[in-house]
Amino acid sequence: MGPRPEYPRPALRRAEWQSLNGEWEFGAGDEPVFDRRIVVPFCPESELSGIGRRAGDVVWYRRWFDAPEAERLHLHFGAVDYRATVWVNDVEVARHEGGHSPFTADVTAAARTAENVLVVRAEDPLSDKTIPRGKQHWTETPEGIFYTATTGVWQSVWLEPLPALHVTRLSLVPDLRAGAVDFEVDPGTDFVVTLDGEVVGRSSGQPRGRLRLERVEPWHPDSPRLYGLEARLGQDRVETYFGLRTVEARDGRFWLNGEPFIQRLVL
Structure with missing residues (x-):
């Protein structure tokens, strides 16, 4: 059982799915060089990834997978920070911008039964002020209320086999x-x-x-x-x-199901 084995989309569950979490090849730089290993879905800045430090503004991921038999095959990413491009067998299947939103690629045409090559490029330059940063710091060293920036894949990656006719x-x-x-x-x-x-x-x-x-x-x-x-x-x-x-908020208080409710919260 690999990391984060729980079903990744509890709001819409199906019995059949295949996790792609686990060890991937990894590298950093403008060109795709895979000289390290990383544990997905943990960002390279996390110790759980096996790296534990920022790798660069552009990072690359690669792994192989066998495709489950299906009429349609979807590839899901829980989140990639910040700009992502995805290829399956050298065919570009997705581009996405946004570090906190999931996205899906229909890889039916690109995938084959076995030995599929999945490559992800993620770009998250610290100097790009157009990228929403929240409380992520704009340098490699966190300080004050700002914490270490997150780069690349940081939520689960998984495959979903589907019949041709399915709930969308x-x-x-x-x-x-x-x-x-x-x-x-x-x-x-x-x-x-x-x-x-x-x-x-x-x-x-x-x-x-x-x-x-x-x-x-x-x-x-x-x-x-x-x-x-x-x-x-x-x-x-x-x-x-x-x-x-x-x-609802009413009379300076929080109300749950029509009654005042006192919350004990942690920031």
């Missing part, structure tokens, strides 16, 4: 006061909602709408009640979950 989007907005959940699913398909294994709602083929729940139990830290949702579209099956709650 599932969005939920729970409404505690109405005892319902607003949904959008693309393409429209059947799904069921359960609580404690009991079916409390069904929808048949609608791409969007409001589903009223037969049992309404709010989420609360003392009773974190979560509903399960399972959608099926042909051979595709996806699962997700949601809770019912309200949060």
Whole structure:
């Protein structure tokens, strides 16, 4: 079992997936040179990566993988800081800008059954003031409230085999006061909602709408009640979950589910 073995996208789960976390070839510089090893998904500045220091403004990753059998094959990156370019078997499959957002490449056409070569180039120059930095320091040495910058892959990388017809989007907005959940699913398909294994709602083929729940139990830290949702579209099956709650700031206090709630927080 490699690093970070948990399912990387709990809001839309499928049974079949393949982690690409683990040891990759690694290098730094304008040209792709792979003279070191790194443990993905830890950034090179992290000790867990096996490097423990900043490598440079441009870093490179490479590994080989065998592709699972599927009608479609998606390659997912949880996050790469900051500008990323991805190749599979020398075919560019993705470009992405943004160090905190996930992105996906359809690699069906580029991948073969075995011995696929995956290469990632990540660019994150400290001197580029157009890059949102948050509290990352703009030099290699952190100071004050600013911490060490993060470079390259720092979230899980994984493959997802899919049937040709599959759910591409599932969005939920729970409404505690109405005892319902607003949904959008693309393409429209059947799904069921359960609580404690009991079916409390069904929808048949609608791409969007409001589903009223037969049992309404709010989420609360003392009773974190979560509903399960399972959608099926042909051979595709996806699962997700949601809770019912309200949060608001009123009269200088924080309110949860219509009642004042005192939080103990750590910055």
